[in-house]
Amino acid sequence: MAPDSKPKDSVALFLGKILFSLLETMVFSLIPKPRKNVAGEIVLVTGAGSGLGRLLALQFAQLGSVLVLWDINKEGNEQTCRMAREAGAMKAYAYSCDCSRREDVYRVADQVKKEVGDVSILINNAGIVTGRKFLECPDELMEKSLDVNFKAHLWTYKAFLPAMIANDHGHLVCISSSAGLFGICGLADYCASKFAATGFAESVFAETIAQNQKGIKTTIVYPFFTNTGMFDGCSTASPNLLPILEPEYVVRKIVDAVLQNQLYLCIPKTLYFLLFLKSFLPLRTLLILARYLDIFHVMDGVMMKKNLKT
Known part of the structure; x- marks a missing residue:
């Protein structure tokens, strides 16, 4: 009988963990999780020179973190650094870095380790969008999109x-996109890069779990289109379901998710429902729904820009 007891115990333990996980999710959906203290943590934000990156830096500055700011835009990045210090950052450092270049990432990373220390919260935020239909998008722009939006995460x-x-001890934050959940007309290269970033972040998270690295947390963020300049010209015919988001609101939600060690964050919550529908509805039905929500109209506004935004 002894040989039979181990499989039964294993199944019981497995089912118990599943049940506990479901109960924990239900409880914390009603009661906010305790927030961790990030004062003194070394927080690195890529794409910190403007938009969500700048606002994320200022939020963590107010929480007393040490800021390491990366951006290819030296002037904008140094301005963010000054603002972070004024906002209460324990310390703030600005580094010029082209995240699309592996050698640049490794070089600046070594500099950060020597001059600041070990990064404990890594926020991969830097991103670009071409805003062109697939066959109209030059190869070099598609490659750049993949380099910045995905490959930079690898390095x-x-x-x-x-x-x-x-x-x-650490926290890995991937700023993905709703375009990392759904293929969208007119954003083939952008969707590909965001799907890749999402899959990569999930895979590394799975590795940390398999290797019992409980001190390393992951947060993957899926915001709808945000009013930061990347998607100038966007509009939505369904603002109650899929509004164009204000960056201050998005950043507050992201920081809350990080402080509560939340794995997935969809903004707005409507995306959770659409993701649920995607799991069982046929693609044709989803496309009908997308047309009803006028998502294609939203993308028309992006494609009209015809230029590369960062």
Whole structure:
């Protein structure tokens, strides 16, 4: 009988963990999780020179974090650095870095380790959008989109994850997009890069769980189109269901998710429902729904811009 007891115990333990996980999710959907203290944590934000990156830096500055700010735009990044210090950052450092270039990422990462220390919260926020239909988009712009929106995540993880593993402490934040959940007309390269970033972040999260690295947390963020300049010209015919988001609201939600170690964050919550529908509805039905919500009209506004936004 002894050999039979182990499989039964394993199944019981497995089912117990599943039940506990479901109950925990239900409880914390009603009661906010306790927030962790990030004062003194070294927080690196890519794309910090403007938009969500700048606002994220200022939020963590107010929480007393040490800020490491990366951007290819030196002037905008240094302005963010000054603003972060004024907002209460324990310390703030600005580094010029082209996140689309692996060598640049590794070089600046080594500089950060020597001058600041081990990054404990990594926020991959830098992103670009071409806003062109697939066959109208030059190859070099598509490659740039993949380099910035996806490949940069590979190089930053390679640079900073080893120290997190050694310390059994860290937080990996992937700013993806609703375009990382649904294929959208007119954003083929952007969707591809965001789907890739999402899959990569989920895979590394799975590795940390498999290796019992409980001190390393992951947060993956899926915001709808946000009024930061990247999607100038966007509009929505369904503002109650899929509004164009204000960046201050998005950043508050992101910071709350990080402080509560939330794995997934969809903004607005309507995206959770659409993702649920995607899991069982045929693609043709989803496209009909997308047309009803006028998502294609939203993308027409992006494609009219005809230029690369960062």
